[in-house]
Amino acid sequence: MNPNFSRVLGTGSHLPARRVSNVQLVAQLAADGVETSDEWITERTGIQARYFAESGQSTSDLALPAAQAAIAAAGLAAEDLDLIIVATTTPDMVFPSTACLLQAKLGVAGCAAFDVQAVCSGFLYALSVADAMIRAGQARHALVVGAEVFSRLLDFKDRTTCVLFGDGAGAVVLGASDTPGILATALHADGAQAEVLCVPGTVQGGHVVGHPVVRMDGQAVFKLAVTALDKVAREVMERAQVAAGQIDWLIPHQANLRIMKGTAKKLGLPEERMIVTVHEHGNTSAASVPLALDGAIRSGRIQRGQKLLLEGVGGGFTWGAALLTY
Template identity: 70%
Template sequence: MTASPPRYSRILGTGSYLPPKRLTNADLAAQLAADGIETSDEWIIERTGIRARHFADEGVTASDLALPAARAALEAAGMTAEQIDLIIVATSTPDMIFPSTATLLQHKLGVHGCAAFDVQAVCSGFVYALTVADSMIKSGAASKALVIGSEVFSRILDFKDRTTCVLFGDGAGAVVLGASKEPGILAADLHADGRHANILCTPGTVAGGKVIGDPLLKMDGQAVFKLAVGVLEKVARAVLDKAGRSEADIDWLIPHQANIRIMQGTAKKLKMPLDKLIVTVDEHGNTSAASIPLALDVAVRSGKVRRGDTVMLEGVGGGFTWGAVLLDF
């Protein structure tokens, strides 16, 4: 018998969406000042590189943000929602406890029947979801997947804590991943370490009709920074080793958009010029699982990332989770 040719997956299209409400640092500082919390544009930029972020209006959910991002990715891929046979949504701010945000998005897309589920790995969520979709396509379990990161982090922020509430924003990013005879996703590497759960978490839950614990985000910024810089370099090198590539082969680095100092530090450790680092954190803030696909779509639509480019995606987030994907776009 003739062996079947290898089956790979490639990104066929990208899309993104930001809610219309844009808050500059000055806007947010004025809002906080009304509650006696002091901060400033200079203080935020110096520590994070963030200048603005987008917040969803009341009642707008993660699936609402995911819908236009998904439609944009489908249009870019030249496909309809009916052709998708797998939907994965990475989110830490789902519409409800269940069903999954992915199934709610599926309904809003007007399709039914295909597999749909959520992945929860916080800011690493999109890298995790993309890796799962790639594995399912390679195995033959799916042929065309819609992979989305969508977050409404503004709902879980403590606006009495200026060290965290200035960091995050809302948005969604999406890709269509399809089966291919040529490699697209070259390698992936995922990790987690629950020993560090307490340094970045939202420790509340719902039981008996009540919120149990604290439903607002908590973060030890210094501990997260220290851990993130170390693991991002290691996971990037692990993916390069798996793919048989070197740092010199990377055309673009698209890290999780959390903090400009972490991002630039990772680029320098990989000996990459900073002009090969895709940066959207200045305008989007930290959109958690949405940040990587948002940045990828911005880079593609601006003409920076082009077909044939080699791209490194990497994320780190609460859990503690981290991972990277190397792909030929």
């Protein structure tokens, strides 16, 4: 066999133990003098709950069980991996990469391991890189993880952002194949839009310099997201020569239910064919697409042979999509 494609062999996901409902979060914020309501959050975002990591949990801690589940679902062992990519905005430390730390926790060494930082588009970026490396013959089995402890970047006095995000991890294992799996990917960025969604802080001389929590222009993000997601979805459909009517499931980045519904409507896809987890997970950034993918596979909604359209948009400003046969 001379494989020219990559296929999804297995998926996995993991959430922290602490579930925080809107009602619980509203009570927490009220104690700090921040006013909001369950109704306000649900109406504007579709979010009803999210999960927060405990203070001692790191991104690699969440990534590990998700990775192990994906490896097991693929019928492989960690020793079979020759590539590990972690998409994250919240690495365990400045360096080494979270992927290297995850590799150690998996008990293996030697294979390439590195992080990708494209915020909420990160998993699509990492998936595309892994697909390209498998197609180029540089890897046969790639672990791709999206993992975040985004709650560490939140200002809990800013009700426009702190209600949106949650923590979690999702993973896929890609394998070399002589039959098409990932049919097309597309990635884009516009750095001129950096300020609409950012954490403009850094570490310098042992101190935090700048603003180390999320800043977002919600209206600007909404407008950019709906347009970008529609265009990139059509781009991968054209590349793969697949019509919208042939897509079995749309799995968008789980940021805001209104954005997700708007994307499905523009593509002419019924909402019943869209995987939705934002109500339960909130926006888990790079983890959101693989979390939704794994949940839909394990619930039996997604079946082998079906066509899936994955897409994401995030700070950078970045956006991307992948069209694949599961």
